[in-house]
Each structure stands twice: as structure tokens, then as C-alpha cells.
Amino acid sequence: MPINSVPTTEQPPVVVVGAGPIGLAAAAHLVERGIEPLVLEAGPSAGTAVRAWAHVRLFSPWAEITDPAAEKLLAPTGWTRPDAAAYPTGGDWAEKYLQPLADVLGDKVRYGTTVTGVARAGRDRIVDSGRDEQPFVVHVRTVDGREERITARAVLDASGTWSTPGPMGADGLPALGEKAAADRISYRVPDLSDPSVRARYAGKRTAVVGSGASAFTALAHLADLAEEDHATHAVWILRRGIGTDTYGGGKADQLPARGALGLRAKAAVDNGHAGAATGFRIEAVERTTDDRLVLIAEDGRRLDPVDEVIVLTGFRPDLSFLSEIRLGLDERLQAPIALAPLIDPNVHSCGTVYPHGVNELSHPEQGVYLVGMKSYGRAPTFLAMTGYEQVRSVTAAIAGDREAAERVELTLPETGVCGGAGLFDDPDAAQGGEGGGCCGAPSTLQIGLGAPAASGGC
Known part of the structure; x- marks a missing residue:
């Protein structure tokens, strides 16, 4: 299997894993900041995972599923957002927004490219010496079987969780006989x-x-x-x-x-x-x-x-290709430690997931961020607006604009789902508090x- 080494530059790109809604929004924000993105998508087109549920209608309208920076990037092409109050299907989202956005980004998006590993150049996860000064090296495999190495100044993993659905077994593992059936x-x-x-x-x-x-x-x-x-x-x-x-x-x-x-x-x-x-x-x-x-x-x-x-x-994150990166993840949700308390269904029976950004998404390994659905680990009720706010904050931090990175500019609707997973034995215990709902x-x-x-x- 041939190996093609991609030459490095003085200013390598920020690699974004996944050309879904959040990954493409991240690329738009990076372009707006004058930073070169490189989006790596395993599938053949933008929104590959979204297209897999093309027949399902979203419960958020168009007004809540497009990103402001992405709209600015699309505007010169004559693109206009569909009716803000309409509820698109997954197929609509992919064809009318995600693919046009990817097309505008052009060669900043690579299809048929699967990320197989991320590491610090010349450092496995054990080594401390000189670690923070080293760029990242992203290992990829193309559809024709070639291996490549891509140097990156930062990595945003927006690969989602679609590829790893939860099993039938109540203990989180496949039930006996599940695979045979x-x-x-x-x-x-x-x-x-x-x-x-x-x-x-x-x-x-x-x-x-x-x-x-x-x-x-x-x-x-x-x-x-x-x-x-x-x-x-x-x-x-x-x-x-x-x-x-x-x-x-x-x-x-x-x-x-x-x-x-x-x-x-x-x-x-x-x-x-x-x-x-x-x-x-x-x-x-x-x-x-x-x-x-x-x-x-x-x-x-x-x-x-x-x-x-x-x-x-539900779904769970695939962390296998991040094994050489030092992540700080909650032991239950597999979400970033600072984010987990905000989204933990064992605690939040009915609360709002507060908008959050770089502070909640940072890891011991500086320059690596899990964003979008993947940042939630195993927690449910993720909204596109949350992911767009995440990448706005993270890209501002990468650009060195800490004030913008720490500023939160988003109001989210209540989840509407009362009852945390930890209360399943007593459904009536999982009701809202004062206010009656x-x-x-x-x-x-x-x-x-x-x-x-x-x-x-x-």
C-alpha cells in the first residue's frame, strides 16, 4: 500500500474531521478568520451521515440550522436560505445547504478521505518533552487505499456519532444473540x-x-x-x-x-x-x-x-483514531469534562443546555477539540445551534481572539425532554420543578x- 507524504508549510491548515453541518460551519468560521481549513470527509459528498436519514424531517426549522458565517460565505453565489419557518428533511438540509456550502469551500474539502489517527509529530501520548511545540499529524486513508500524512496546526473533530449506534443490550453491550440476529x-x-x-x-x-x-x-x-x-x-x-x-x-x-x-x-x-x-x-x-x-x-x-x-x-463517539491524543473526557458520557455537567441526563431531568464554547471544549492536549454531536459523547438532545456556537468560539480561540472566544451569543430553547436516564425506575420523579413544567x-x-x-x- 503506497504512502504519500503531504509536504508541510510554515502555516499548516486547521484540519476539520467531517463535512457535516458543524464541520462545514467550522470551515466557514476559519475562512472568515483568515485561517486555512482542510475538511476531511470519509463519504463521497457533504453531509454523508445526514443523507443517510434523508427521509426524516428535522424538528428544528431552517432558521435554526444554518450558520451565520456559512451564510456570509454563500451569499456571493446568490444562495438564499429557504423559508425560515419551514422544517426540512435531512435530504433537504444536505442538498439545499450543506452541499452548496462545501462547493463554495472548493478544494478545502476532500471527500473519500478517512481519518485513521491523530498524533503530535514524533510524540506518542506518553512523551512530554517538546510536545506542545509539535504540530499535529493526521493519518488518513483514501478510497483507493493510499495512506497519507497531513500536518495540522489544530484539529477539530466534527465526525459525529452516526457510525456507532448503541446496541440493544441494556448494559450498553450487544445482547446475547444480537449479532447473530x-x-x-x-x-x-x-x-x-x-x-x-x-x-x-x-x-x-x-x-x-x-x-x-x-x-x-x-x-x-x-x-x-x-x-x-x-x-x-x-x-x-x-x-x-x-x-x-x-x-x-x-x-x-x-x-x-x-x-x-x-x-x-x-x-x-x-x-x-x-x-x-x-x-x-x-x-x-x-x-x-x-x-x-x-x-x-x-x-x-x-x-x-x-x-x-x-x-x-442513541449513539456514542468513535474515539479509536484519537488514541494518541490526551483527551479529558467524563467517565460516563465520554464528553469533555467541563461540558459533561451541562448535558448529563443523569442530573438534568429538564434543564436547558447552556451555550458553551472553548472553555468547556478544551482538553489537556492543546489544539484539539471535539465539536458538534461528538462533543456530547453519549448524551442526547444536541442542537445544530449549539454546534455552531461551539465552532464560532473555538475558531476565535485558534485565531487568538480570546475575548470573542469566551463571549456567548446564543439563546437556546428548553429541551422539552423531562426525565434523565438515571431516573428510569421512577418516571414521576423526573418532572420539572417550580413553575409546573x-x-x-x-x-x-x-x-x-x-x-x-x-x-x-x-
């Missing part, structure tokens, strides 16, 4: 507009494992399918009980589309299109003689056989059963 298990929200995917679930009994927006979306889609094919049925697997917070903020959610999504999931249960198995922590999966699957809980309970399983238990009451957005579900890692 992989042909009947999906870890993504199905696209039921695809005839082949639709045929997989139509008239079938499907278990949906998870309790977040993705699970709501899957339940809503399956309920729509059940309206047409009455033999279709879903079984919703919840590791905790059903309480007043189970379906999110509902009409009180300051992201109305997200609240409406939770109400659609509730309707799926109320209308008999889905049943619910509560307090069910999966330990094993067995295949029956007629080629169906039986889910078994750690307390010995066994569900009636299902034909398919959709596992939507976790969120204010905005105008309600109605999303009927025939409309696309609102969701998305926005």
Missing part, C-alpha cells in the same frame, strides 16, 4: 417510502427499542403504515415506565415540531398501532423455529415473537398522521 435488526429509522423497506415492515410485528425522538419517529411511521396495512403492529420497548414525561414536552415544548412528534408516538399507542413493554431491559435475543425473534429481559420476561427489531438507543407554552404545530414525522439530529 443482525439480518432482522436495524439501527436506523426506516424509510418506508422505499418499496423494499416498506415490504420489510408491512404486515409484520416490529419491536422498537428506545425512548427518544428517533423512536418516536419510527413509531409514527409504523403507525402510518398500520393505517394502510392493518396487520402491521409495533411493540415499543422501554427500559423505564411510562410517565407524564415519556412523550417529551408535547404542546409545551419550545421546539413545537418535536413536541408534536412525541404526541404522534402517543397516538400510535393510544390508537392500538403499538403496544408498550415497560421496564424491559433486554439481555438476550432468541430466534424461533419459524425464524422470528424473541426478546428476553434481564428479569426473565419474554416477549411474544416479533419479525423485525428497530434499535434506536419544563418548558414555556409556544404556539402548537399540528402534524397529522399523514404528514412526515419531525425528528432528526438537529
Whole structure:
């Protein structure tokens, strides 16, 4: 396998890993600061991960999913933001914003380039001597198998978590038999507009494992399918009980589309299109003689056989290519230590995730930042606006503008999700405090059963 060494310059670029929403926004902010970015994207186009859920509608409108610096970069091309109040699908986001932004950045974005390692030049993670004076060396592999080494002055990892979904097992590891049943298990929200995917679930009994927006979306889609094919049925697997917070903020959610999504999931249960198995922590999966699957809980309970399983238990960061970098990560969330208390679902039953920047995202290894969804580790409820504020602050710090880096200029809506993971045994304990609710009451957005579900890692 040939190795191509990329020559260094006196001022190497800032390498950004991932050409998704946050990675491209980081590049736009760097350009605005007069700093050369180099965005490395493993996929063939901008927003590769977003395109994988192109059929899913975001619960944030266009006004909240474009970055100001990116808009400035796009403006000379004649680009205009779509209707600020409209809710795009993942496909819309990729085609109408992310790809045009990447095209403007031109050769500052490289596709088909997978980052396999990041290190200090000539220093493994053990060595202290001269460490901070050394540039970073980013190891990459191209689609044709070539290896390259790219010198960088700083590294922003915006690679997200899409490639590493959580398993079915309640202990965070694959359930016994999960890998053997992989042909009947999906870890993504199905696209039921695809005839082949639709045929997989139509008239079938499907278990949906998870309790977040993705699970709501899957339940809503399956309920729509059940309206047409009455033999279709879903079984919703919840590791905790059903309480007043189970379906999110509902009409009180300051992201109305997200609240409406939770109400659609509730309707799926109320209308008999889905049943619910509560307090069910999966330990094993067995295949029956007629080629169906039986889910078994750690307390010995066994569900009636299902034909398919959709596992939507969240995502986790891939830290493997950062093994030679000194990261300061929370032991539970795998998020930066200073950020973790702001987003920890074991603590925050219903609080706002405060805007944050370079101070919360810094690591012992100076010049390396996890940004975007990856910065949240295993925590949920990430918003694009949060990531845009992150990279605005981080790029200001790289440029030496500490005042701008430490200035916070963002107001976020309440999460609308009451109930931390640590309270799943007592759902009623995870309610808002004084004030009678976790969120204010905005105008309600109605999303009927025939409309696309609102969701998305926005």
C-alpha cells in the first residue's frame, strides 16, 4: 500500500474531521478568520451521515440550522436560505445547504478521505518533552487505499456519532444473540417510502427499542403504515415506565415540531398501532423455529415473537483514531469534562443546555477539540445551534481572539425532554420543578398522521 507524504508549510491548515453541518460551519468560521481549513470527509459528498436519514424531517426549522458565517460565505453565489419557518428533511438540509456550502469551500474539502489517527509529530501520548511545540499529524486513508500524512496546526473533530449506534443490550453491550440476529435488526429509522423497506415492515410485528425522538419517529411511521396495512403492529420497548414525561414536552415544548412528534408516538399507542413493554431491559435475543425473534429481559420476561427489531438507543463517539491524543473526557458520557455537567441526563431531568464554547471544549492536549454531536459523547438532545456556537468560539480561540472566544451569543430553547436516564425506575420523579413544567407554552404545530414525522439530529 503506497504512502504519500503531504509536504508541510510554515502555516499548516486547521484540519476539520467531517463535512457535516458543524464541520462545514467550522470551515466557514476559519475562512472568515483568515485561517486555512482542510475538511476531511470519509463519504463521497457533504453531509454523508445526514443523507443517510434523508427521509426524516428535522424538528428544528431552517432558521435554526444554518450558520451565520456559512451564510456570509454563500451569499456571493446568490444562495438564499429557504423559508425560515419551514422544517426540512435531512435530504433537504444536505442538498439545499450543506452541499452548496462545501462547493463554495472548493478544494478545502476532500471527500473519500478517512481519518485513521491523530498524533503530535514524533510524540506518542506518553512523551512530554517538546510536545506542545509539535504540530499535529493526521493519518488518513483514501478510497483507493493510499495512506497519507497531513500536518495540522489544530484539529477539530466534527465526525459525529452516526457510525456507532448503541446496541440493544441494556448494559450498553450487544445482547446475547444480537449479532447473530443482525439480518432482522436495524439501527436506523426506516424509510418506508422505499418499496423494499416498506415490504420489510408491512404486515409484520416490529419491536422498537428506545425512548427518544428517533423512536418516536419510527413509531409514527409504523403507525402510518398500520393505517394502510392493518396487520402491521409495533411493540415499543422501554427500559423505564411510562410517565407524564415519556412523550417529551408535547404542546409545551419550545421546539413545537418535536413536541408534536412525541404526541404522534402517543397516538400510535393510544390508537392500538403499538403496544408498550415497560421496564424491559433486554439481555438476550432468541430466534424461533419459524425464524422470528424473541426478546428476553434481564428479569426473565419474554416477549411474544416479533419479525423485525428497530434499535434506536442513541449513539456514542468513535474515539479509536484519537488514541494518541490526551483527551479529558467524563467517565460516563465520554464528553469533555467541563461540558459533561451541562448535558448529563443523569442530573438534568429538564434543564436547558447552556451555550458553551472553548472553555468547556478544551482538553489537556492543546489544539484539539471535539465539536458538534461528538462533543456530547453519549448524551442526547444536541442542537445544530449549539454546534455552531461551539465552532464560532473555538475558531476565535485558534485565531487568538480570546475575548470573542469566551463571549456567548446564543439563546437556546428548553429541551422539552423531562426525565434523565438515571431516573428510569421512577418516571414521576423526573418532572420539572417550580413553575409546573419544563418548558414555556409556544404556539402548537399540528402534524397529522399523514404528514412526515419531525425528528432528526438537529
